[in-house]
Amino acid sequence: MEEGSSFQDLFANLLRKLKDADKVAYVSEHFTPAHNVDDMFSFLWSLEEAHQLLTPRISRAEKSETKAEKFRAEGNKCYQKKLLDKALELYNQSIVFAPHPEIKIEKCPDGKINTTSNERQEDLVSEGQGTSCCTSEKEEGYKALALGYANRSAVLFELGQYEKCICDIDYALLHGYPKILHSKLAERKAKCLIALQRRNEAKSLIESSLEALDALALDEEKTKLSRSNLQSLSQQLDKKFIDIHPNTKYKLLFSFENPSPPKLSDHNPTIPALSRSVDLAFSSTQGRYLIANKDIKPGDVIAVEDAYSKVVHLDSSLHNHCTECLARCLTPVPCPICSKVIFCSAACRMRALASYHGPECDILTSLAVLDIGKNSVLACRIISQTTFSQLKNVVPVYLAESAEKPPASLGFDGAGKYISSDYRTIYHLVGNKQSRSVSDLFKRCAMAFVLVKLLEQTSRFFVDAAGVAFTPSVGDIILTGSTLFIHMMNLPCNAHSVTEFRININNYQQSVTSEIGCGAYGVMSLTNHSCNPAAARFTFGATEVLKAVRFIPAGTEVTDSYGEHYCVQREESRIASLLQQYYFKCACEPCRHHWPTYCGLLEECMLKCVSCNNPIDFIGGKCSKCNLDYTKTSRSEKFNVITYNWMEVVVQLKRIKEEFDLAYKGVIAGNNSTENINKLCEFIEFIDRTQVLEDHQLMVCVVFKAGSTTWNSILAHRYNNTEVLKTKEFYKLLEVLNPTKERFQEVSRSPLFLKALMARHPLDRLLSAYRDRIEDQTHVTSQAREYGPQILRHTRGLRFESHASFNK
Structure with missing residues (x-):
């Protein structure tokens, strides 16, 4: 492989080689829907041409003290010019590239993470219980890392991020910040504590720092300024008000939030990520799908699910989102090994290192160079997180389940539960192998081949249960490759985007939703598509929430949109797109009845019959099909329904529409009050209950x-x-x-x-x-x-x- 080659380059070279050797027909015979995944991957692994042309080179994102010092020096220049946002970015880069002490993580028998005392100290720093200034015994440590944290703390102090500033000061001390400069950090930390109304802590810190200065036995001239500043700060502690002003120019820099997802009030007993108002159903034409067992109103939470596995896209998102929880982060802590990823806290870092990031650490840069697609990166994350030793135990079991169990029960464990954290829910997702072409199967198998080649070159994936590396057998390779091949097919049909909402404060209507990553969700993947979806997905970091966006009557399907919507995309375009990626011809209501796009929608009020859903004739006041009377409210014994007075409903519609218009204008202007949201939901429910939808x-x-x-x-x-x-x-x-x-x-x-x-x-x-x-x-x-x-x-x-x- 040439250095820097993409997967497309490698694959094109392989195809050219096979064509020149007149082997295309021979190879194609082994890649049909009739072949199982083991046979297809095993055959590709046996091809000499594949090993020659599909073996990528490992490219590691290594630490570099030189780069760390360079970024810190550039950050200092920006800080002196008060370009605080630029300085913050550069100090972050300095911290990420700085050499870092090793973090050894072991799992206890109970599954909990056991860490070294050094890492536990870092965890305490994140919790605000860090090292005291001027008392750290570390003089010789990781200087570039310590200086990076210290300099970033200065920026954070000016930005008014006092808690974060304290954490960085403690990290600087933990990693060997020079003792002669400790008093400078002590003064900064004391000011933060004062700003946070923690004056007693500030007083204790100042006193201990002054004592530490005496113990240094330095020339008095060298400590005079530091001593004077600390004493002056101590004298101010008795004042009612101490003037500490943050820089307001960049007040919006930290104005983002990582909101917590809503909670389900009542869980489905067999699928805990679902609401009790929803059941799982199955049919030969629809496969598995969700159905409402009671009326669901707009805004109701239908499902809340943590991803089994998730990844940040290998682009700019990687530099400002935690690779573990996917939260936006402007003050990251680094990986101790690579300079490719960031974490929002020591806790997230520990979870990642104890799970998937060990094997992944060596190959992320190679994956980015290969440009092999987000689903390939997610597939690699899934099996790294699951671990090879677990794969070896469970994959044979899952293969037997696929052969013996009915499709409706796949993904359920031995206790009859469908648990989001269970790998079988991801393994058994539909991959549409039977509908794929020879060329598609061959290419996806080649992707799995390349991923196995990468994992083979790192010493952190093929390890036993005790964590000891070994040379994999051909059987181990086939197991890993065929599992990746399965995910190369089921993730494009089931993986969900992880997004964040970016608000334009000058024009709320120009706010956008941006994709930052993707994840594998076993429960969310059970929803079928509609071009007029009943529900919509929202992500809160790696947690996905499904909410009703329409009134969903009991007994009807809970649908989601796979990205195609009748309002903005023409029917022929939607059908073609869905058929290409998901292998089904859409037969939802807008596609069956040929609804126009938003521009072609009609504005006439058409009330529907409560019995047959057909339009009511306003002249005669009766249903055009079943002849029910809608000139007054009455009960029909024949159809067992209660009709309404259509004129009263029209008056009610006018009132609700006026309230909706006001609420909508408020939301568009940025006023997401509960009252406005409730008005929108009330209008949506009323329309769904009473109106005939646009129908060609x-x-x-x-x-x-x-x-x-x-x-x-x-x-x-x-x-x-x-x-x-x-x-x-x-x-x-x-x-x-x-x-x-x-x-x-x-x-x-x-x-x-x-x-x-x-x-x-x-x-x-x-x-x-x-x-x-x-x-x-x-x-x-x-x-x-x-x-x-x-x-x-x-x-x-x-x-x-x-x-x-x-x-x-």
């Missing part, structure tokens, strides 16, 4: 399409008279008809309007094209897009004329 099929129902294949026959059926199309009046109207938008609106009141449209030859083709767009997605015309919504608007107007005008 309604048009053809209104004109009684009934299997007709031409618009002329549709009209003939609508008016029950084929002769009317040949009348003198009809042709008289036809002579003056000009199909412009303005003329379209002007003449659309005529009862013969549609008849004229059908007969005019050029427009007849237009309407046929529009009909074809509904029935055949390959026929689309720009004119059809322009006139289609207006044709719908006219036909909906005819609906409210009922049949009375034609039966007189």
Whole structure:
């Protein structure tokens, strides 16, 4: 492999080699849906060409004292110019690159993490119980690391981040900050304690620091300034108010928050990440899916799940998000080995080092160079987190489950529970192997091959239960590779994005949601797609929350969006995109009934029947299908439903709409008050309960399409008279008809309007094209897009004329 080669380069070289050797057909025979993953990976591993051309070089992100000093020097220049945000970034880089003491982590028999005393001390620093200034015995330590923390503490003090400043001071002392300079840190820390109203601690610190200065036995001139500053600060402690002003220029720098996710009030007994209001169902056509067992209102929390595994994208997100919890972090602690990742705390660092980051540490840079895709990085994280010794124990069990258990029960453990932290929930996710092409299977197998080659070159993945490295056998390689191959197929169909919301304080409407990583969620992956989803996902770091965004009646499916939505994407585009990635042809309501995008939505109020969900005729006040009366509230014994007075509902709709408009304007302006949110949810629920949603099929129902294949026959059926199309009046109207938008609106009141449209030859083709767009997605015309919504608007107007005008 050439240094810096991407996976696409490696794969292209392999394909070229196989083609030159006339082996393409031979290799292709071994990559079909009929072959199992073990056989496919085993075959690829046996190919000499694969080893020659798919073996990447390890590229490590090593520590560098030279780089650490360089970043710190640049940070000092920015600090002197009071460019505090730039200085903070540079000091962060200095800390990340600085050599770091080893952190040895061992797992106790009970599964808890046992650390060295040094790491426990770092943990205490994070908890605000750090080393006292001027009392640390460490003189010779990790100077670049200590100086980086000390300098960053100065920036944090000026930014008013006093708790963080104290932590950095303690880290600096812990890693060997020069004793002669301890008093400077003591003064800074004392000011932080005073600002935090912890004056007794500040007093004790000042006293101990003055004693430590005496013990240093230095020339009095060298300690005079430090002693004077500490004594002056001590004298101010008795004052009611001490003037400590943070720099306000960068007050928004730390204005972000990592909010905590909501809690489920009542858990599903077998799937704890789900609400009790939701059950798991299964069908041969839909697979596993979620269904409401009671009415769910907009805003209700349906599921809360921690990711089984998650990764930060290998881009700029890696430099300001914790690789363990994915929280945004501007004051990171570094990995002790590599300079590639950051952590928001010593606790997150310990969890990562005790789990996946050991094997991953050596190969992250190589993964970034390979540009092999986010799902490959996530797959690597999953098996590193699970560990090879556990894979060897559980994969044979999971393979047996796949062969013996019905699809509906896959992912459930022996106790009948579906637990998000159980690897089997991720292993058994659908990968659509049977629908994949030979080329797709071969490429994904090659990705798994490259990942195994990387893991083989590190000494931290192929280790036994005691953590001792060993040389893997071919069987070990096949087990690892085939497992990665499975994830190369199931993650593109199931992995979820992890996002953060970035608020534009100058224009709230320009705030954006940005993807920072992705994760594997066993429960969230059970939701099916709809282009008009009933629920939406939100991420809180690595925790994902599913909330209802519509009213979901009991017995209906809880759907999510896989990224395609009818309001903003055309039907043919949505269907093609979903088919390409997820291997199903979308048959949700907007796709079945050909809903228009947002721009083509109609504004008419159409109330629906509580029995059959069809529109109510405003003229007669009855359902157009089952004839239920909606002129008053009454109970129908025949259909066992209670109807409503449609005029009262229209009045109620007007009131709720006015409240919604005010609340919506407030939210858009940044006022996310509980009152505003409740008004939005109330409006959404009311609309879902009472309104017929936008439905292209309604048009053809209104004109009684009934299997007709031409618009002329549709009209003939609508008016029950084929002769009317040949009348003198009809042709008289036809002579003056000009199909412009303005003329379209002007003449659309005529009862013969549609008849004229059908007969005019050029427009007849237009309407046929529009009909074809509904029935055949390959026929689309720009004119059809322009006139289609207006044709719908006219036909909906005819609906409210009922049949009375034609039966007189």
